Amino acid sequence: MRVLVTGxxxxxxxxxxxxxxxxxxxxxxxxxxxxxxxxxxxLAHELVEPARADLRAARGxxxxxxxxxxxxxxxxxxxxxxYAQYAGTVVATENLLGAMxxxxxxxxxxxxxFSVYDFGARWAWSRLxxxxxxxxxxxxxxxxxxxxxxxxxxxxxxxxARGWRCVTLRPGVIWxxxxxxxxxLGARGERTWLRIGALAPLPLTYVENCAQAVVLAAERIGPxxxxxxxxxxxxxxxxxxxxxxxxxxxxxxxxxxxxxxAIEAPGARAVLIPWRVVLALxxxxxxxxxAILGGRAKLPGVLVPARVHxxxxxxxxxxxxIRRELGWRPRYRFAEALARVAAPPALSTGSGxxx
Amino acid sequence: MSSSxxxxxxxxxxxxxxxxxxxxxPAAACAPAAPPARRALRAAVVGTGKISEExxxxxxxxxxxxxxxxxxxxxxxxAFAAERAGGGAKPYTDxxxxxERERPDVAHVLTPPHTHVEIxxxxxxxxxxxxxxxxxxxxxxxxxxxxxxxxxxxxxxxENHNYRFNRPVRRIEDALEAxxxxxxxxxxxxxxxxxxxxxxxYADENLPHPSHGLPAGVVQEFLTHLCYLALxxxxxxxxxxxxxxxxxxxGAPFKFDELDALVDAGPARARLRFxxxxxxxxxxxxxxxxxGTAEADLFQPWVxxxxxxxxxxxxxxxxxxxxxxxxxxxxxxxxFWRKVMQVTPYEGLETFLAQTYDALERGSEPPxxxxxxxxxxxxxxxxxxxxxxx
Numbered sequence: 190m191r192v193l194v195t196g197x198x199x200x201x202x203x204x205x206x207x208x209x210x211x212x213x214x215x216x217x218x219x220x221x222x223x224x225x226x227x228x229x230x231x232l233a234h235e236l237v238e239p240a241r242a243d244l245r246a247a248r249g250x251x252x253x254x255x256x257x258x259x260x261x262x263x264x265x266x267x268x269x270x271x272y273a274q275y276a277g278t279v280v281a282t283e284n285l286l287g288a289m290x291x292x293x294x295x296x297x298x299x300x301x302x303f304s305v306y307d308f309g310a311r312w313a314w315s316r317l318x319x320x321x322x323x324x325x326x327x328x329x330x331x332x333x334x335x336x337x338x339x340x341x342x343x344x345x346x347x348x349x350a351r352g353w354r355c356v357t358l359r360p361g362v363i364w365x366x367x368x369x370x371x372x373x374l375g376a377r378g379e380r381t382w383l384r385i386g387a388l389a390p391l392p393l394t395y396v397e398n399c400a401q402a403v404v405l406a407a408e409r410i411g412p413x414x415x416x417x418x419x420x421x422x423x424x425x426x427x428x429x430x431x432x433x434x435x436x437x438x439x440x441x442x443x444x445x446x447x448x449x450x451a452i453e454a455p456g457a458r459a460v461l462i463p464w465r466v467v468l469a470l471x472x473x474x475x476x477x478x479x480a481i482l483g484g485r486a487k488l489p490g491v492l493v494p495a496r497v498h499x500x501x502x503x504x505x506x507x508x509x510x511i512r513r514e515l516g517w518r519p520r521y522r523f524a525e526a527l528a529r530v531a532a533p534p535a536l537s538t539g540s541g542x543x544x
Numbered sequence: 545m546s547s548s549x550x551x552x553x554x555x556x557x558x559x560x561x562x563x564x565x566x567x568x569x570p571a572a573a574c575a576p577a578a579p580p581a582r583r584a585l586r587a588a589v590v591g592t593g594k595i596s597e598e599x600x601x602x603x604x605x606x607x608x609x610x611x612x613x614x615x616x617x618x619x620x621x622x623a624f625a626a627e628r629a630g631g632g633a634k635p636y637t638d639x640x641x642x643x644e645r646e647r648p649d650v651a652h653v654l655t656p657p658h659t660h661v662e663i664x665x666x667x668x669x670x671x672x673x674x675x676x677x678x679x680x681x682x683x684x685x686x687x688x689x690x691x692x693x694x695x696x697x698x699x700x701x702x703e704n705h706n707y708r709f710n711r712p713v714r715r716i717e718d719a720l721e722a723x724x725x726x727x728x729x730x731x732x733x734x735x736x737x738x739x740x741x742x743x744x745x746y747a748d749e750n751l752p753h754p755s756h757g758l759p760a761g762v763v764q765e766f767l768t769h770l771c772y773l774a775l776x777x778x779x780x781x782x783x784x785x786x787x788x789x790x791x792x793x794x795g796a797p798f799k800f801d802e803l804d805a806l807v808d809a810g811p812a813r814a815r816l817r818f819x820x821x822x823x824x825x826x827x828x829x830x831x832x833x834x835x836g837t838a839e840a841d842l843f844q845p846w847v848x849x850x851x852x853x854x855x856x857x858x859x860x861x862x863x864x865x866x867x868x869x870x871x872x873x874x875x876x877x878x879x880f881w882r883k884v885m886q887v888t889p890y891e892g893l894e895t896f897l898a899q900t901y902d903a904l905e906r907g908s909e910p911p912x913x914x915x916x917x918x919x920x921x922x923x924x925x926x927x928x929x930x931x932x933x934x
Contacts, residue, residue: 280618482884
């Protein structure tokens with residue numbers, strides 16, 4: 190199978206490249222034009238053909254798509270204002286879909302995010318799964334939620350209208366070497382961490398496990414189907430699957446925070462605040478803003494109730510559906526993944542080496 | 545000379561084909577009482593970047609205007625902006641289709657600078673007045689072409705000179721008008737930004753910003769602000785310009801990232817400074833006259849006057865310093881409040897747009913006149929010219 194991976198030099202993208210090549214797929218790895226000559230080690234593989242283009246511009250994409258069976262779209266913007274994120278996530282996706290149309294590529298794995306769910310609509314400790322509602326009003330959330338939801342809707346509508354095969358993956362918190370901190374723990378200073386909540390299970394997915402799920406999804410919609418199930422499993426037309434990606438273990442905030450602190454900041458001091466206290470403060474701030482300031486004041490994210498719900502509300506997660514649909518069995522347990530993160534870098538430069 | 549005295553805009557404008565007149569003629573404008581009810585001006589926003597938020601916010605509040613369309617090459621961005629605009633604004637990705645179907649009275653051209661001339665011309669030909677982000681055109685010659693087209697079509701072309709309408713600038717104008725500064729002898733405008741910082745849109749090497757292609761590179765995108773502010777206070781026309789443009793940060797995609805310029809205008813002189821590598825950012829205007837000096841901060845609004853005070857020659861400097869300290873303390877509190885209440889340095893844009901719409905409704909001279917635009921463009925040409933390099 191010939192796979193185009195967008196955002197191939199990114200945190201998830203390079204692990205997807207490593208996983209795909211380990212499974213024998215040819216990969217065209219799309220990186221930005223100004224990416225340095227030293228690309229990530231995962232891209233230095235005989236099955237990998239690097240390509241340089243910026244998805245925010247439509248030009249030059251036709252060559253990138255030529256001969257591709259499946260697109261794995263990991264590229265997105267996570268920083269900058271709404272317009273920067275819109276350009277890097279939504280406009281980039283529009284350009285990619287247009288190029289797929291022209292090239293006749295009809296299969297895409299879209300990397301969405303857990304952030305698209307409406308966390309405020311759920312009771313604490315209830316179960317969040319693929320059937321849960323997505324955010325109704327993204328204006329009360331952040332730019333990332335808004336643009337990822339817009340991107341997801343764009344891809345699914347485009348694919349559905351054309352009878353493409355589309356798998357939308359919504360990973361929880363993707364973590365791994367160099368990317369351990371998550372806003373679901375609170376706020377981090379140099380010496381002091383403001384920890385919000387302790388018991389909420391974290392929807393973690395270790396980056397190599399997540400990459401494994403991504404490649405399984407690509408195989409599911411690729412021309413040959415999964416190696417295990419053969420070509421018969423590969424649908425020819427109109428597949429629209431949405432799957433959450435969370436590992437088998439969902440450690441509580443306190444356990445994960447201890448692990449992160451041990452690796453990254455052993456001397457850091459943590460101050461714990463119950464999430465309900467933060468939520469009460471947020472509602473008080475909103476009420477004050479409405480009553481006195483006519484709702485015009487800009488509140489920091491930690492005092493916006495919808496964001497407090499999204500980050501800190503304790504919920505239960507499972508991965509039944511992705512296990513059933515893709516046959517995904519996360520390769521590394523939490524403790525094993527932690528050991529890989531803490532080990533010298535050479536051990537985690539490609540999931541293929543580990544097997 | 546006041547340009548309103550020789551303005552061609554007193555000529556009644558022809559009605560657009562399928563609508564009532566967008567701008568009443570002189571008879572309506574001169575009616576002494578109970579003017580006939582005007583329909584709202586139909587506005588279209590072309591280009592949906594960050595600045596479009598400010599324009600759409602203005603249109604949502606303006607009683608005499610309705611945003612009927614937003615247009616962008618990206619369908620998603622157009623839909624996003626239309627949703628934000630509310631009020632039934634329709635998203636378009638095809639400019640010509642939008643102009644033909646919606647027939648806007650006013651087009652706000654907010655696209656990247658290198659596209660302004662073509663898009664503004666198409667809007668003017670379609671019968672719309674045009675409010676265009678700075679710079680309206682890369683050169684004076686191209687601006688003149690647009691202005692001529694606007695005159696031919698009996699429409700207005702108005703370039704956004706928003707900082708001229710910020711409160712601190714208006715306070716300096718008031719002080720000057722009241723004679724507190726005397727005759728202007730020196731104007732200094734400094735705009736120092738951090739746009740070369742990694743991650744910024746102008747420093748993006750993957751997709752170089754189109755402004756790098758302007759004659760003075762990205763500096764030119766901001767030069768309009770410096771020029772119209774300096775020209776607002778200089779007592780005469782520039783007669784000598786010397787400019788140093790350089791790429792102090794080096795390398796692509798920047799052609800230039802710094803400007804130091806001296807502009808002589810009769811007995812007065814303007815100093816213009818622009819740089820791309822300063823944090824915290826700053827935008828200051830200083831006007832020195834024969835009787836006093838006024839300083840203004842346009843990003844963190846504050847105005848300080850150093851003028852003769854009661855207390856005579858001995859105590860005037862001390863009193864000025866006291867008042868300056870007290871003013872800064874007050875401004876710091878007010879600016880904290882502004883930040884909480886999401887008041888941006890674009891406060892002048894709303895005033896500029898309100899006055900422009902007032903003028904379009906009445907058929908009178910807009911707040912940024914044709915000559916204001918031409919003077920700024922002429923000075924920019926001179927600053928960018930290799931002949932004037934220091």
